[in-house]
Each structure stands twice: as structure tokens, then as C-alpha cells.
Amino acid sequence: MTSGGESGNAEHGNAAPEHPAPATDLRKRVRMWVAPMVVITLLMSLLGTMYLAYVVDPASHLHRFPIALVDQDDGDTIGGKPMNVGKQISDALLAQIPSDKVDLRVMGINSAQHDLGNAKIYGAIIIPTDFTKRLGIFATASVVPGDITQPTITVNTSPRMGSFSVSLVQAITSTALSKVDETVGKQLGDTVNAQLRRPDGSTTELVGLSRLMLAQPIEVITTAYHPLPAGTGGGLVAFFYAMMVLLAGFTGAMVINGMVDSALGFAPTEFGPWYVHYPAASVSRLKTLLIKWGIITCTAPIVAAVYMGLATWLGMPIDRAPALWLYTTFAIIAVGVTALSVVAAFGTAGLLINLILFIVLGLPSSGGTIPVEAIPKSLAWLAGFEPMHQVFLGIRAILYFDAGADAGLARAVWMTLLGLGIGLLLGAVVTRYYDRKGLHRKPATARS
Structure with missing residues (x-):
């Protein structure tokens, strides 16, 4: 009977072949x-x-790179004429420096120092109060003996x-101020030559050294505002700490995902x-995800403490240790929860999505090594929401700007909180939906 039944099924074409057809196998x-080749x-x-x-x-x-311009010059009289060379220089800089590349912000010295101390600007050009006065003295000294200092x-x-x-x-400042120096030097040279002109129209020629000094009268002094200590x-x-x-x-989430799935028999x-x-195991997708979230949440403060211990051991200065530990813990949880939710929602493809989201983009x-204002605008647009930029702003504010909210910490905290909320919502909604639809994590032969 069995043989006949099998023969009958074969005659009617119902028996499944023991091996796939050659075309299917190919x-x-x-x-x-x-x-794999295409994906890679x-x-x-x-x-x-x-x-x-x-x-x-x-x-x-370069686009909208913020630099402050501080003109404190009170002006003075040069060659019998009232002048304010600082104002002329400010106007020249605003005209010469392309506004689409450099955001030259005219402000007072207090505002400039505030913005430098809160990561709002990258530098400041400061013209002192006695600039025109010193320029006049410098011009006079080219023909009159005496001690002088260069403006x-x-x-x-x-x-x-x-x-x-x-x-x-x-x-930026070297290129712009060198042109200004030449312009001011020519103007100053003309003023001195006019003063040296005799009633008969002849002039006393300046010696070579005086001409050279007047040609480039301005000394540009570059100084670091609030220099960094050793060990930074x-x-x-700040960038490498944020990347850690x-x-x-991200990596912790992937390790947890694989090990928990193995322990529960899903892999x-x-x-x-x-x-x-x-x-x-007979565990729902949502409960599995909750277990993984719990593990990353418990692991995050330990890893944050390990990072700080290693940093201290290696000589890295940490002035705001509690803030650094709290934010590091918070950020690790936010990234880990979101990464786990992405894998829960998209399966194996979630690994690639996480890699692209957290690392590739x-x-x-x-903005950790090259400022956001000096990268292509498409990448700068990504910085508006990419997790690494937000974490970098928070870490930098804590390490270098006294954990100031205005220095990027407030933005970092809110964006990290937003990312955590999106991760929790994505994971909870998608896994709950899969569970309700009966899309359980079982081998195909075991599904009802």
C-alpha cells in the first residue's frame, strides 16, 4: 500500500523532489x-x-563660520584731521570677508568674551580703544626720534x-588683516608725506626703514582665549570621548542582542x-526587548564609571565629574535602547541601519575634528539630528565649558532625551504590533 501510494502520488506529480531543481540551486x-557583495x-x-x-x-x-568683530577704537587726530581708523578697518573687514562663508558678528568686548566662553563663536578680532592714537604716534615717530610701540x-x-x-x-584673519594692513599703511604713508611737504612743494624723502615700517604698520597678535590644560x-x-x-x-546593544537571543534560543x-x-523560549517580542533594554540600562552606569576611571588614570582633567558620569550614562542608555529597538523592528537589516545611523553618518x-561650518552643507544638515553630534556637544560642554547649558549641554540633553523617546516608542509599538499579529520568533516549521 505504501509503495503503491507513493507511486500514485509520483504519477500525479504530487511528490516533492528530494533535491532542488538545478535552476533553483543555481x-x-x-x-x-x-x-553580500552588493550590500558591502x-x-x-x-x-x-x-x-x-x-x-x-x-x-x-566654509559657510557661516562665526567670528566676532570688536571695534573699541575711540579715534584721534592724525595730520590735523579727526580719524577713526578702527571704524575704517571694521568696515573694510565686513566688505572684504564673504558673508556666506564667514559670519562676522559686530559686538562689544563683553559679548565676545561671553560667546567665546559658551562655544558660540570660534574667534574674535579685537581693535583696542587707542588704536588710532597709537597709529598717529607711530606715523610721527617715522620722522621724529622717540620710543614707540606698533599699533x-x-x-x-x-x-x-x-x-x-x-x-x-x-x-581667515591673517588673509583679511594683511589686506587691511596694506591699505592702512598706504593711507598712513600718504599722510606722513603730506606733512613733510615744504611750502615750495618739495618733500623730505623718508628713509627706507621708515617707509618699510609705514607700509605695514599693524601688528596682529594671536592669542588663545581660555587655553586648554594638559591632557586634553x-x-x-572631547570628540574621542563622545565616540566612546x-x-x-551601539556596540553594547549589538552584543546584548546576540547574547540574549542565544540564551533564549532564538539564535x-x-x-x-x-x-x-x-x-x-516562549517569550514575546516585547518582553524580549524589555529584557535587552534592562540590561543596557544596568550596564550604562558601569561603563560610564569605567570610562571616567580610565580617563583619570591617563591624566585627563575632569572638572565636572558628576555631570560627565550622569550624561555619559544617559547617552549610552539612549543610544543602546534605540539601537535595540531598530533591530527589533527591522531584524538583521537593523544592524546595517544602526551602523549607518550611528557611525557612517x-x-x-x-563636528568633533572639523567644525560643522567647514563641512559640506548636506553633512552639516545631518548634524541637526545625528546622535554623535548631540553627544559631542554635551561632552565638550562638560569637559571644556564648565558644563554650561548655553555651551551645548542643554541642546545635548534635550536631543538625547528625544532620541531615547523615539527609541522607546519605536520598540514598544513595533514589537507589540508583531506580537498581536502572531508574528512570533519561531522556526517556520513550528508556526501554526
């Missing part, structure tokens, strides 16, 4: 080779585009905003040649 083999190529293309666009030519991407303009940089931003400020890596420590926080949340466990696949838009 398609599977092609898919097995091609699919696309991912690396995106990574290469983001990273190279970020670093190749920052100066060409000065001070450029304050903010090393706490990063070493590359300091270089940009120096390059020239300002780069992101990696703790095999492998250590070298050792392989085991436990029976799948995060690093070039962070």
Missing part, C-alpha cells in the same frame, strides 16, 4: 555570493563618500572648539567548534 548559489559595496560607497567629502577640502565648504590688533582663538577651528580662524589632546579628547559613548551604546551560540542551539557630521 539561483540560491548566485544569491549567496552576490547579495553600497555600504562602503556611502562610507567613502561621507568621509572623503568631510575631510578633503574643508576651506572650500596692534588682537585675534582671540578658542582652542576649546578644536585645533582645526583655531587654524581656520588664523587663516589639543581639544580632541556612541560605541558603548545559535558558537564558540570556536562548539555549537549549541537551545530550544526557543555620525562621524563626519559630528
